Amino acid sequence: MTSNQISYFLALSKELHYWRTSYQLNITQSSLSRHIQGLEQELNVQLFKRTKRSVELTDAGKFLKDHWEPIMEQFDATIAYAKKIEQGSLGTVSITHPGSMDHRLLPQFLSKIAGQYPLVKTELIQLRYDQEVEFLVKFKVDMAFSRYKHSSEMLDSKLIExxxxxxxxxxxxxxxxxxxxxxxxxxxxxxxxxxxxxxxxxxxxxxxxxxxxxxxxxxxxxxxxxxxxxxxxxxxxxxxxxxxxxxxxxxxxxxxxxxxxxxPLYLYWRKNEDNPLIRNVISLIT
Amino acid sequence: MTSNQISYFLALSKELHYWRTSYQLNITQSSLSRHIQGLEQELNVQLFKRTKRSVELTDAGKFLKDHWEPIMEQFDATIAYAKKIEQGSLGTVSITHPGSMDHRLLPQFLSKIAGQYPLVKTELIQLRYDQEVEFLVKFKVDMAFSRYKHSSEMLDSKLIExxxxxxxxxxxxxxxxxxxxxxxxxxxxxxxxxxxxxxxxxxxxxxxxxxxxxxxxxxxxxxxxxxxxxxxxxxxxxxxxxxxxxxxxxxxxxxxxxxxxxxPLYLYWRKNEDNPLIRNVISLIT
DNA sequence: TTTATTAATGCACTTTAAACATTAGTGTCA
DNA sequence: TGACACTAATGTTTAAAGTGCATTAATAAA
Known part of the structure; x- marks a missing residue:
């Protein structure tokens, strides 16, 4: 089973049309057809009900589509983060924060970080409250200041003020x-x-x-x-x-x-953070 | 990237020895060597530090090992469950429960289920408290009766009595x-x-x-x-x-x-359960 | 210095995947 | 009803990738 096969499956499960899907994926229709067949054989699960004229997901296929999409996103996120680690961008800390912090608390924290770790690069972004947990979990940010009370078992948090x-x-x-x-x-x-x-x-x-x-x-x-x-x-x-x-x-x-x-203002971060720098910055702030 | 490559990587990351790992995987050492190289090239991430004599994980490799293991388990679990769906074992509901339910509540619930859904097969197992959440999330059971208060954002729960x-x-x-x-x-x-x-x-x-x-x-x-x-x-x-x-x-x-x-006795189940039968059984009980 | 260990690699061979062209169903419309 | 368009599957050829065997190169231990 290849990651391509899974991407192809997910693409086809959205499009439900071999030729259009294969065109989007820049492969031929025959190749796509055989990839899907191969996946079905390897899993021993019928993914699509197909006639000579149409395609639709089976129940099992629908289940796998629904569950594989988030798994693959997570998977891709780990790769992206591994690259960061390799490039020593371990020296970068990415933070999301509410705009209301801009003028008092944020400068205060940033100068604290810069004082202790002069070589650290800090990336700041603002997110809507409903994206904060997702961005942390998918390694798109490392810390999140938030006015909101989130409860996720992937995250730790602390009340800042x-x-x-x-x-x-x-x-x-x-x-x-x-x-x-x-x-x-x-x-x-x-x-x-x-x-x-x-x-x-x-x-x-x-x-x-x-x-x-x-x-x-x-x-x-x-x-x-x-x-x-x-x-x-x-x-x-x-x-x-x-x-x-x-x-x-x-x-x-x-x-x-x-x-x-x-x-309140909370700080959120990933439980069991691997990156020692991020751990240090968190304990510096909390 | 193939699922084999990932398994091979995880195996090697545990064993940290090419020949032993390849022996366990029933492939040759050369094949394993090239698989790992291929994976490294495709990801463009150095996974192992190797000399002619030894192997160890890089920081990026260690990160991926730690995060891929649970992802792959989850992935395999979805496949197993998809097979269940295909075989129409949608007619099976798997329940874990504390032994203390054996003699009063459990018979009561089972006869309720059998009355309403005579064709449904019920699988009963007992688990230690610390495995209950995991078995639910990985689709190894569909419902969990428990004396314990778990909090997972993947699960819903209700106090039974x-x-x-x-x-x-x-x-x-x-x-x-x-x-x-x-x-x-x-x-x-x-x-x-x-x-x-x-x-x-x-x-x-x-x-x-x-x-x-x-x-x-x-x-x-x-x-x-x-x-x-x-x-x-x-x-x-x-x-x-x-x-x-x-x-x-x-x-x-x-x-x-x-x-x-x-x-207390709680009932736990997966949030957004796909399987209508399981949903029905849950609402029958709660 | 010799020997044992271990990851990488050259080579021959096998298997798999790709594209192209064609086929075989299925619905549509005159 | 018959011609036509549409669409997924498949036969064929060619290219690529994977496999095992044997060997090499580097290193540690004796």
Missing amino acids: MESFAFVVSDMHDIKSNSDLKPDILNKQRFILPALQPGYSYPALIQNIFDHYQINPSIVIESDFASTVVSLVATGIGISIVPISVSFSSVVGVKFIEIPFTI | MESFAFVVSDMHDIKSNSDLKPDILNKQRFILPALQPGYSYPALIQNIFDHYQINPSIVIESDFASTVVSLVATGIGISIVPISVSFSSVVGVKFIEIPFTI
């Missing part, structure tokens, strides 16, 4: 201070917020604030990235609720009103 | 009733219990009972299987603490003394 939320509004806005945070005023506002997908921890925190101020937000613009949110607020298009850290940025035209609600 | 613990002692024993459960008496006993590995939920429950009765068990015989435990108790070799269900068995020579401590 709790910080306050703040309302962020345009400079020109009616809302000037804490005393303006009344239901009748707030209910007139457009809110710019991350996707409030139920089942996640962050939406629950926001909902908590809405409940407390008796807000029933009618129009909501969604963005998961703090810098976008603040820029939009500056234009006067709406208001938002963000971690107070964001106020350390130098965006003009907005003001922040701290409120007595807090939000 | 709580039941009482009971001391189980030989008929001839001094301990006759609840009023004999005193520290001075109990501390003289040998206990026959499952492995009390810390970090698991069941040991914590047992420890709880020990604490309450101020027992500091000095000599402990370990067995994870209820029938063994009760048989040993019947010989007078020691006493034990078991779920009260066990008293439904017809073992002679022992008596049970119920105590006000309870133990």
